Amino acid sequence: LTAGIVRxxxxxxxxxxxxxxxxxxxxxxxxxxxxxRELREERGLPLSWYDVLVQLNEAGGEMRMHRLASSLLxxxxxxxxxxxxxxxxxxxxxxxxxxxxxxxxxRLTDQGMDTLRRAAGVHLRGVKRHFGxxxxxxxxxxxxxxxxxLAPPPSGEGASYS
Amino acid sequence: LTAGIVRxxxxxxxxxxxxxxxxxxxxxxxxxxxxxRELREERGLPLSWYDVLVQLNEAGGEMRMHRLASSLLxxxxxxxxxxxxxxxxxxxxxxxxxxxxxxxxxRLTDQGMDTLRRAAGVHLRGVKRHFGxxxxxxxxxxxxxxxxxLAPPPSGEGASYS
DNA sequence: GAAGATTGATTGTTCAATCTTA
DNA sequence: TAAGATTGAACAATCAATCTTC
Numbered sequence: 001l002t003a004g005i006v007r008x009x010x011x012x013x014x015x016x017x018x019x020x021x022x023x024x025x026x027x028x029x030x031x032x033x034x035x036x037r038e039l040r041e042e043r044g045l046p047l048s049w050y051d052v053l054v055q056l057n058e059a060g061g062e063m064r065m066h067r068l069a070s071s072l073l074x075x076x077x078x079x080x081x082x083x084x085x086x087x088x089x090x091x092x093x094x095x096x097x098x099x100x101x102x103x104x105x106x107r108l109t110d111q112g113m114d115t116l117r118r119a120a121g122v123h124l125r126g127v128k129r130h131f132g133x134x135x136x137x138x139x140x141x142x143x144x145x146x147x148x149x150l151a152p153p154p155s156g157e158g159a160s161y162s
Numbered sequence: 163l164t165a166g167i168v169r170x171x172x173x174x175x176x177x178x179x180x181x182x183x184x185x186x187x188x189x190x191x192x193x194x195x196x197x198x199r200e201l202r203e204e205r206g207l208p209l210s211w212y213d214v215l216v217q218l219n220e221a222g223g224e225m226r227m228h229r230l231a232s233s234l235l236x237x238x239x240x241x242x243x244x245x246x247x248x249x250x251x252x253x254x255x256x257x258x259x260x261x262x263x264x265x266x267x268x269r270l271t272d273q274g275m276d277t278l279r280r281a282a283g284v285h286l287r288g289v290k291r292h293f294g295x296x297x298x299x300x301x302x303x304x305x306x307x308x309x310x311x312l313a314p315p316p317s318g319e320g321a322s323y324s
Numbered sequence: 325g326a327a328g329a330t331t332g333a334t335t336g337t338t339c340a341a342t343c344t345t346a
Numbered sequence: 347t348a349a350g351a352t353t354g355a356a357c358a359a360t361c362a363a364t365c366t367t368c
Contacts, residue, residue, distance in 0.1 A: 012286045017294040020302040023309030024293075028190045029235065030313045055335050066350060073191065080352055102345045102350045124174045131186075132179040133332090134311050140182040142304060147185030149296050151192045228328060240359050242330055245356095264328045264367045 035126045042122045045115065048072075050123060052086060053108065053116040062107040064097060091115055176222045204284045206278065210234075212285060214248060215270065215278040224269040227258060253277055 009047045013021075021066055036047045056063055063071075069079035086092050091112035097103030106115070135143070175183075198209045217233045218225055225233075231241035245268055248254050253274035259265030270278070297305070 012290045013280060013294050014193060014299075014302075015304070016299060017297070017302045018289075020294050020297070020305040020309070021289055023306050023313065024190070027309040027312040028186070033235075064350085065352095073195070075338060076351065077339080077353080081336075091210055096163050097350090100346080100350080104351065127180075127183055128174045130182050131312065135179070135182070137176070137178060139304075140176075140179045142301075143182040143187050143308070144178070145303055146305070147182070147189040150189040150293065151185065226328085227330095237360055238329065239331080239361080243358075259328090262328080262368075267327065 031130045034130055035123060038126045039119060039122055043115075043119045045119050045161045047123075048082075049086060049091070050116070050119050052082070053091065053112055053119070056092065056106065057113070057116055061113075063107050064143045065094075065106060068106055086112070182235045193292045196292055197285065200288050201281060201284055205277075205281045209279050209285075210244075210250060211253070212278070214244070215274055215281070216255065218254065218268065218270045219275070219278055223275075224267050227256075227268060230268055248274070248323050 032047070037104070039045050039047055039050060051072065052068070055068060059067075065079060066076060068083070069076050072079065072082075074082065083092065083094065087094060090109060092109055093107050095105050095107065097105050132140075194209070201207050201209055201212060213234065214230070217230060221229075227241060227245070228238065230245070231238050234241060234244075236244065245254065245256065249256060252271060254271055255269050257267050257269065259267050294302075
């Protein structure tokens with residue numbers, strides 16, 4: 001049954017490269033799943049919440065809604081509701097933009113900053129354990145080079161989960 | 163404000179490895195997003211549906227529900243509803259398992275097999291363009307080695323999006 | 325009692341439509 | 347007319363509870 005598909009696979013993609021691709025997917029999935037689990041268990045924080053806090057912090061503590069939406073790779077409506085939840089939890093606040101009255105500025109609160117600090121330890125420990133400690137410095141250099149080739153350098157950010 | 167965080171980052175994770183980690187996330191995100199877009203535009207098929215078809219095909223055309231759930235990294239209830247949708251679309255059917263009357267077997271239909279064949283071309287072309295063509299054979303060998311170290315080889319499958 | 329699967333309630337994401345300001 | 351943001355309706359994923367069979 002699968003002969004046709006198998007043939008078309010190897011015509012287009014050498015087995016070696018297909019194995020590399022699948023390994024890439026497996027590694028991504030297993031590492032992020034583990035990071036998600038650890039952060040949720042030890043800090044009660046979803047990785048997606050942590051990512052919002054990181055983005056805001058790296059932007060200097062505040063950000064416009066549409067900019068946040070594009071860094072998170074979320075639609076605007078999803079971002080609105082997402083931000084609502086974090087605001088209800090006291091991690092950030094929304095305010096009208098000073099220069100453009102259509103706009104909204106999202107700002108990290110002290111509590112949000114504190115939550116970020118406490119979460120960062122857990123998260124970075126996880127990235128170290130599940131990624132950094134496993135690869136050598138030479139591997140890391142190579143990955144930087146490879147990943148830069150694979151990710152479109154011009155266009156915007158991306159879901160970081162830094 | 164961020165001094166404490168920045169310090170704790172570099173204590174745990176050398177800057178080089180952190181850059182490798184972020185590159186890894188960016189590359190994964192941008193490639194899978196593009197593959198999703200292409201498959202949806204050219205075949206009207208979500209990547210997650212394609213993944214179900216691939217899993218079933220690689221398992222010889224049929225699979226038990228709980229096994230499918232674990233290959234897809236979905237909960238059982240999510241898998242039930244997911245399979246319902248694909249069944250409504252005519253891509254697969256459900257039947258009682260012959261040996262265990264608690265169980266359900268999911269089986270690819272001819273239409274499902276046909277959809278898989280037509281989707282595979284588009285998808286594999288994408289993996290080739292956005293991944294295979296960009297890396298050398300040496301890079302691929304290295305990635306296989308690295309990704310195998312990063313993904314726990316013993317435990318189960320993973321979301322493939324093959 | 326435990327495993328396999330489904331259903332109900334809750335939560336989260338999206339698209340399309342809407343409202344306000346530029 | 348378009349950009350920024352929010353709201354309503356539809357869809358998808360999860361947990362807990364349930365039902366059947368082992």
